[in-house]
């Protein structure tokens with residue numbers, strides 16, 4: 001089925017997959033081009049992933065970091081936003097197949113920009129996901145919020161000291177920027193926001209453990225900034241375990257193996273996984289049909305113009321692409337997407353694909369907020385931490401948040417949580433807290449029923 005109500009036109013058809021940093025920027029860059037754009041995305045929103053941890057820990061609401069893509073694009077008349085999950089790209093017939101609630105659609109393209117991003121990787125142990133959700137989607141963040149706050153509630157009702165300790169032990173796996181930010185926020189939530197709110201437990205006694213396989217926190221940011229973040233986290237009471245690999249995760253805890261070969265079990269009801277990424281399976285789909293190669297994380301090894309071999313009209317950008325020297329960060333996706341859109345525009349005006357200059361990445365630096373008033377930042381050769389880095393972090397995140405309304409609401413929420421211990425988004429629902437386990441149960445029931453039906 002083609003898209004119902006879609007206007008048929010003879011214009012050059014650009015299909016974009018994904019409404020994240022890559023997809024949205026590609027579409028916006030083509031706003032004045034004489035093309036017909038279809039933006040296919042599996043969520044209705046554009047998600048600002050860097051602030052997901054603030055949704056998980058009750059500072060921001062999901063609406064503040066995930067405005068509807070349709071509303072962002074409402075004035076761009078050459079673009080249509082279509083909801084659906086792209087499942088297959090036919091490189092020969094130049095079509096994209098997508099599904100929405102069991103209905104299938106086929107969308108033809110002349111040019112295709114794929115920006116489907118990456119999901120969480122459990123390094124072959126996908127069963128860990130049930131007990132240690134990742135931090136990739138709004139669903140993940142809300143579920144984690146439910147689990148974190150739910151653990152305090154259950155601990156309040158428990159008279160068993162062993163169970164209480166397990167409920168008040170929070171483990172974050174992976175000390176990259178997300179893990180560091182998450183650990184810092186759970187520590188501040190328990191030490192400050194929830195202080196005095198319970199009668200039988202003392203939330204400030206909660207343990208927050210951060211586990212990292214490398215020998216420092218924030219491995220991509222180097223030893224100096226890693227040490228700064230480490231010190232700050234320890235000051236917040238976070239227990240850091242380095243050179244430590246998680247080898248098993250279950251409902252009640254996890255097993256950690258250390259460099260010296262010893263292993264230890266940690267009893268913990270709430271685990272957060274922020275240890276690895278796996279690119280969209282669409283990369284493997286391309287590799288099956290062309291000379292495209294993918295790396296171990298499933299990222300597409302693109303050519304210097306970000307296209308795939310034999311298909312100069314198919315670009316792969318952002319977290320789905322492997323480009324030497326380009327980190328899996330928002331800037332990589334934004335710059336790659338704009339580069340691809342610029343090529344489409346230039347070639348529609350007559351430029352030859354043979355004259356393409358290779359993609360050049362401009363490194364604007366990276367940052368991580370460790371806690372309220374403290375961050376670490378790397379800009380060019382400059383490395384700094386503390387309050388100044390935190391101010392820079394604030395400013396930069398505000399600039400890149402999409403839409404005036406999101407920026408305004410975020411500033412208001414931040415003002416509240418920075419000037420007081422309060423947080424405005426501590427609502428949790430039972431559905432959020434148990435979502436993953438319930439869905440797994442439903443899937444198991446469906447599998448049994450399918451088997452019975454033959």
Ligand SMILES: Cc1cc2nc3c(=O)[nH]c(=O)nc-3n(C[C@H](O)[C@H](O)[C@H](O)COP(=O)(O)OP(=O)(O)OC[C@H]3O[C@@H](n4cnc5c(N)ncnc54)[C@H](O)[C@@H]3O)c2cc1C
Pocket residue numbers: 017018019020021022023040041042043045046047048049050051052053084085086087115116117118135136177178280282317318319320328329330331333367
């Ligand atoms: C928790 C977290 C914190 C981060 N913090 C920072 C930070 O501080 N600074 C920084 O620079 N970067 C940060 N990043 C990384 C940054 O968010 C990513 O590099 C960036 O989002 C990549 O953009 P993208 O467009 O490639 O993918 P995404 O932004 O992930 O977008 C992918 C889009 O594709 C859609 N999609 C996926 N599969 C399909 C499909 N089959 N069909 C249709 N649509 C599909 C998704 O729904 C989504 O809309 C963070 C990431 C996470 C997860």
